[in-house]
Amino acid sequence: MSASVRDLVAERFAGLDPRSPQYAVEVVQRVLAAGQELRASDVHLQPAAEGLELRYRIDGVLQPAGLFPAALAPNIVARLKVQAELLTYRTDMPQEGRIRAPAGDVEMRVSTFPTLFGEKAVVRFFAGSGQFRRLDDLNLPDDVQAGLRRMLAETSGAIFATGPAGSGKTTTIYACLRELAADAIGRSLVSLEDPIEMPVQGVAQTQVNTNVGFDLATGLRFLMRQDPEVIMVGEVRDRDTAETAFQGALTGHLLLSTFHAGSAAEAIGRLSDMGIEPYLLRSGVLAILNQRLARRLCACAAVSDDPADRLGLPVEQVHLPVGCEACGGTGYRGRLLLVEMLTPGRTELGRAILSRSDTATLESLAVQSGMVTRWRRGIDAAGSGATSPAEVRRVLGFSETL
Secondary structure, X not given: OHHHHHHXXXXXXXXXXXXXXXXXXXXXXXXXXXXXXXXXXXXXXXXXXXXXXXXXXXXXXXXXXXXXXXXXXXXXHXXXXXXXXXXXXXXXXXXXXXXXXXXXXXXXXXXXXXXXXXXXEEEEEEOOHHHOOOHHHHOOOHHHHHHHHHHHOOOOEEEEEEOOOOOOHHHHXXXXXXXXXXXXXXXXXXXXXXXXOOOOOOOXXXXXXXXXXXXXXXXXXXXXXXXXXXXXXXXXXXXHHHHHHHHHHOOOOEEEEEEOOOOHHXXXXXXXXXXXXXXXXXXXXXXXXXXXXXXXXXXXOEEEOOHHHHOOOOOOOEEEOOOOOOOOOOOEEEEEEEEEEXXXXXXXXXXXXXXXXXXHHHHHHHHHOOOOOHHHHHHHHHHHOOOOHHHHHHHHOOOOOO
16 A cells, blocks of 8 residues: 555645745645545654655554655644644654644644654544444444443443554444433433543543643542543543542442453453452443454455465465555455453353452353454454454464464
């Protein structure tokens, strides 16, 4: 796809004169417009000795797109900072802001960071309010979606979306929140986030401010006094936040949150490491989702019967990326979720949690209870031709036993 991205971007920048006083303004405008056209989730402007490198993250993978003259790099980043209402004269410290878009349009978060060759800028695209996704739009497996809907109907307990960075945790938890907001009749929905990434109608959203001592744990304690019924916490990061969240989950509140974990079973271990007692984990957790995003093969994919192309996956036939105009030459278009959902409950798994069993034991018992693992989802996706073995390995790795 690199060549196609470069070609598209080259077309967008054709005719621009680097000597023009409006050059930086035009560059930023076209960089952002091209990002939306390419369906990118992020734009990277990274300074190097040769110049300012432009890259787009498309379907989870960074694609090189071009190089701007090194002498003009500070002006381009400064223009981006102006649009995000950041301090242009501070180039020695990280900054974060937003480019506020008209209603219904794409909103963008801008982050800058000082590097050896100047300031690096990353722009994250967020969909407009009319495009925010509900559960039906996530293409969750039927068993996961049905189970998640049942859990969202509960009046207390915690639902966690877990996974590494960039796995779609926030998208999933926001979809859950919007589902509740759409169906909530006479219920109070609140959120505590750092930062607020998307406005959700019907939810009282609050952003923490650590500069004045208003962190997640402090905000959550005060939020409990606001008579909420559903609480969304952007991310559980420490013991204080985890303990306060579980107190809420056990006292008549439905809690939605995210945190980083390699698997659903590993998430139990991480919460335990944060100091959450086993009885709270068994009684307070309704469900833990763990997910990854894998690129979906384009229709141009080719069938392969070569065992080497399976990369060790137990499938008989696989499809490989080829590349065409529709997918920009990558062989992939769009993404799919590889998701597992662990539900402790009063089962053998719940008893194992009480006895502080290790992650391998918890995962084995979860599978016995009916959990379909992220690996099983990946293998099935490769076997059906939805994605390639190389993509499953890129997302899930080689180290784990299938």
